[in-house]
Amino acid sequence: MASDERFSLELNEQFAERRLGAVRNPVVEGPVSDWATDFSHVEPEWANDMYEIQAGLRTRCPIARTERFGGAWLPLRYDDIAAIAHDTERFTSRTVVMGNFRPPLDAAPMGVTPPISSDPPFHHPARKLLLPPFTKSEILKLEPATRAYCHELIDAFDGRDTVDAAVEYAQHIPMRVIGDMLGFPPEDADEFRVFVENALEGINLPPEQRIANMGQLYEYLVAQVHDHIENPRDDLTSYLLNCELEGEKLNAFHVTGTMALLLIAGIDTTWSAIGASLWHLAKTPKDLERIVTDRSLLPTATEEFLRAYAPVTMARLVRDDMEWNGVDMKAEDWILLSFPAANRDPDQFERADEVVIDREVNRHAAFGLGIHRCLGSHLARMELRVALEVWLERIPAFSLADPAAVVWSKGQVRGPRTIPMRIG
Amino acid sequence: MKVSIDMSRCQGHGRCYDLAPDLFDEDDEGYGQVRGGGEVPAGSEPNAQLAEANCPEHAITIEA
Numbered sequence: 001m002a003s004d005e006r007f008s009l010e011l012n013e014q015f016a017e018r019r020l021g022a023v024r025n026p027v028v029e030g031p032v033s034d035w036a037t038d039f040s041h042v043e044p045e046w047a048n049d050m051y052e053i054q055a056g057l058r059t060r061c062p063i064a065r066t067e068r069f070g071g072a073w074l075p076l077r078y079d080d081i082a083a084i085a086h087d088t089e090r091f092t093s094r095t096v097v098m099g100n101f102r103p104p105l106d107a108a109p110m111g112v113t114p115p116i117s118s119d120p121p122f123h124h125p126a127r128k129l130l131l132p133p134f135t136k137s138e139i140l141k142l143e144p145a146t147r148a149y150c151h152e153l154i155d156a157f158d159g160r161d162t163v164d165a166a167v168e169y170a171q172h173i174p175m176r177v178i179g180d181m182l183g184f185p186p187e188d189a190d191e192f193r194v195f196v197e198n199a200l201e202g203i204n205l206p207p208e209q210r211i212a213n214m215g216q217l218y219e220y221l222v223a224q225v226h227d228h229i230e231n232p233r234d235d236l237t238s239y240l241l242n243c244e245l246e247g248e249k250l251n252a253f254h255v256t257g258t259m260a261l262l263l264i265a266g267i268d269t270t271w272s273a274i275g276a277s278l279w280h281l282a283k284t285p286k287d288l289e290r291i292v293t294d295r296s297l298l299p300t301a302t303e304e305f306l307r308a309y310a311p312v313t314m315a316r317l318v319r320d321d322m323e324w325n326g327v328d329m330k331a332e333d334w335i336l337l338s339f340p341a342a343n344r345d346p347d348q349f350e351r352a353d354e355v356v357i358d359r360e361v362n363r364h365a366a367f368g369l370g371i372h373r374c375l376g377s378h379l380a381r382m383e384l385r386v387a388l389e390v391w392l393e394r395i396p397a398f399s400l401a402d403p404a405a406v407v408w409s410k411g412q413v414r415g416p417r418t419i420p421m422r423i424g
Numbered sequence: 425m426k427v428s429i430d431m432s433r434c435q436g437h438g439r440c441y442d443l444a445p446d447l448f449d450e451d452d453e454g455y456g457q458v459r460g461g462g463e464v465p466a467g468s469e470p471n472a473q474l475a476e477a478n479c480p481e482h483a484i485t486i487e488a
Contacts, residue, residue, distance in 0.1 A: 128453065131436070131452075131453035131454055132452055132453060134454065135450055135452070135453065135454040136438055136441070136442075136450055136454065137450065299442075360474065360477075361474075361477040361478060362478060363477070363478055363479065363480050363482075364480065365480060367437060367480075369435070369480060369481065370435065370481075371435065373435035373436060373437055373480075377437065377438070378438060378454065381442075
């Protein structure tokens with residue numbers, strides 16, 4: 001039997017130790033007293049209308065504060081968000097999910113899910129390994145299979161007049177595509193959904209539960225690693241197992257951390273973008289009609305959906321005590337880096353709160369800015385474009401069956417998790 | 425007209441080669457590169473401006 005000493009039986013224990021070594025803060029839940037001093041991205045008001053809260057804060061603060069999560073800042077202006085995204089000296093990416101855990105300091109410079117969690121100088125070579133399989137031309141090779149899968153999902157709607165566009169369409173597309181890229185069995189998709197929800201929405205669960213949830217994900221990944229050691233194949237998991245960084249194979253934390261990143265970040269983000277775009281078209285008949293009549297609007301419309309409904313908010317940790325743009329930041333304070341807020345800053349975008357589907361100049365930050373630009377941005381754009389093209393071709397007339405029943409996710413990735421849709 | 429990319433700013437967003445594939449291309453890692461030394465053929469000026477105006481990293485420069 002093939003073996004690989006990096007992935008010994010003691011590995012799960014090592015993972016658990018690493019997680020238990022994290023700094024933990026008490027879980028604070030419940031209504032926000034003042035969004036400027038007590039914000040929380042996991043309360044229902046935020047999930048329901050993050051944009052209104054952020055617009056209010058932008059004129060009031062414009063860097064909000066909370067004592068929850070052990071202390072965090074929320075900048076609202078594009079310029080501040082861009083400056084932090086570009087400043088890897090004063091802000092570390094050791095972890096990019098803000099919650100009640102801070103990984104041990106020695107998790108840097110690799111961080112928990114490299115390369116998104118890596119700081120220079122570790123970051124660049126680790127990212128470089130992953131860039132070739134994620135270029136636009138490599139990704140375009142996956143387009144025919146993605147298109148066929150979208151058709152298959154719509155075939156299953158046959159004979160029904162109401163479907164759930166988030167549950168029955170949007171979520172499946174990125175799960176299938178990234179699952180295939182990693183070489184994971186397609187029938188495991190239900191588990192992927194649980195991993196995604198645990199990782200991103202479960203940040204305020206009791207610590208024991210959170211640790212157990214992370215353990216579940218890593219056990220799954222290690223099982224996939226062992227399967228790939230025994231049956232190597234042409235996919236990203238085998239690639240990660242075999243590739244070298246400065247002459248050495250990647251250690252177990254690096255391999256599984258990157259697998260976790262690709263799986264989680266590959267799913268919920270694009271699922272959210274597809275869902276939010278369909279939701280917008282369903283509730284805005286004039287935009288739907290324009291696009292159906294003139295498909296050449298789709299590229300600018302897609303970019304506009306990415307701007308207006310950018311799914312991803314990142315996080316950073318402050319490296320050392322400092323005064324930054326008028327606020328007194330302490331080492332280990334979180335920064336909630338809201339690209340959605342940047343994308344709706346009226347100083348950066350005209351008609352920032354409107355969805356303008358033929359917007360020609362659209363320097364949005366949906367995929368981040370600086371060295372951590374979303375590795376999968378070309379993949380996400382392909383999936384979003386194909387998902388919309390196929391849906392519009394097959395279902396040119398649709399509307400929200402029950403607008404009040406649409407549920408948005410909380411936490412750092414925003415998207416509709418259920419969209420009852422009337423079709424045909 | 426000539427276009428150029430500041431490689432210290434480019435992060436591989438790919439907006440330039442999406443919007444102006446006649447003027448820009450991707451390299452093996454997805455970073456942008458100019459075609460034909462950056463010379464903008466007659467008629468491609470609007471594409472050059474579109475790419476410049478949409479680069480999230482402000483990495484593209486146009487010289488008249």
